[in-house]
Amino acid sequence: MGWLSSLLWAFWYILPAYFANASPVLVGGGRPIDGGRKWRDGKRILGDGKTWRGFIGGVLIGTVVGILQYVLTPSFYGSLGEAVLLAFLLSFGALVGDLVGSFIKRRFDLPRGYPAVGLDQLGFLISAMAFAYPVKTISSGQMLALLILTPLIHWSANYFAYKMGWKSVPW
Ligand SMILES: CC(C)=CCC/C(C)=C/CC/C(C)=C/CC/C(C)=C/COC[C@@H](COP(=O)(O)O)OC/C=C(\C)CC/C=C(\C)CC/C=C(\C)CCC=C(C)C
Ligand SMILES: Nc1ccn([C@@H]2O[C@H](COP(=O)(O)OP(=O)(O)OP(=O)(O)O)[C@@H](O)[C@H]2O)c(=O)n1
Numbered sequence: 001m002g003w004l005s006s007l008l009w010a011f012w013y014i015l016p017a018y019f020a021n022a023s024p025v026l027v028g029g030g031r032p033i034d035g036g037r038k039w040r041d042g043k044r045i046l047g048d049g050k051t052w053r054g055f056i057g058g059v060l061i062g063t064v065v066g067i068l069q070y071v072l073t074p075s076f077y078g079s080l081g082e083a084v085l086l087a088f089l090l091s092f093g094a095l096v097g098d099l100v101g102s103f104i105k106r107r108f109d110l111p112r113g114y115p116a117v118g119l120d121q122l123g124f125l126i127s128a129m130a131f132a133y134p135v136k137t138i139s140s141g142q143m144l145a146l147l148i149l150t151p152l153i154h155w156s157a158n159y160f161a162y163k164m165g166w167k168s169v170p171w
């Protein structure tokens, strides 16, 4: 594989995680996952930015993306079942990573929506790749490329979402 095709397959692999991470901005809202409860430090466990609807909607949308990917490139996956399981794990992993990131931000007393460089852009990615690892993985070079390029794409996507009025801050 040439480096460009290797890079494009890496993006194809991670796409469900990208969709899962972006979807809550559009489908989220309603009851927060922590139910408004506070941690022992008196701060919110996760905060109002992490909702059940965002979490479940993101996992569902990411998983549907995996089904579409299987239809488009069946030979990239062993079977439809593998593609769906992979997309589910990438999406679930991405959103669990997002929750862990918010948990850490709240412990450092950062308010909802406050940027945490590194955590915001890479937490979901690392968690998604870890959850998906047992089903299907990519080479370490491909992982490194995603770790370097995802912050740029994440920032561009957030800036776009801000300009569209979907997000109140450009990060
Ligand atoms: C069907 C429904 C209801 C929703 C679809 C969701 C959707 C629009 C998915 C787009 C998926 C995608 C490929 C996203 C980009 C990758 C990515 C990692 C985005 C991270 O999302 C950040 C998100 C939440 O922020 P958080 O991490 O702090 O929780 O912000 C939301 C952003 C969007 C909803 C906007 C989605 C953006 C676009 C469709 C435009 C994307 C533009 C680029 C990727 C620019 C590309 C530039 C370069 C340099 C390659
Ligand atoms: N599980 C989730 C994740 C995100 N969102 C929605 O998507 C927005 C942007 O997500 P994110 O940037 O991850 O949350 P922040 O508001 O920045 O909160 P935090 O500081 O905890 O990261 C949130 O405000 C919320 O409206 C949601 O409803 N449910």
Ligand SMILES: [Mg+2]
Binding pocket: 113, 114, 120, 171
């Ligand atoms: Mg944020």
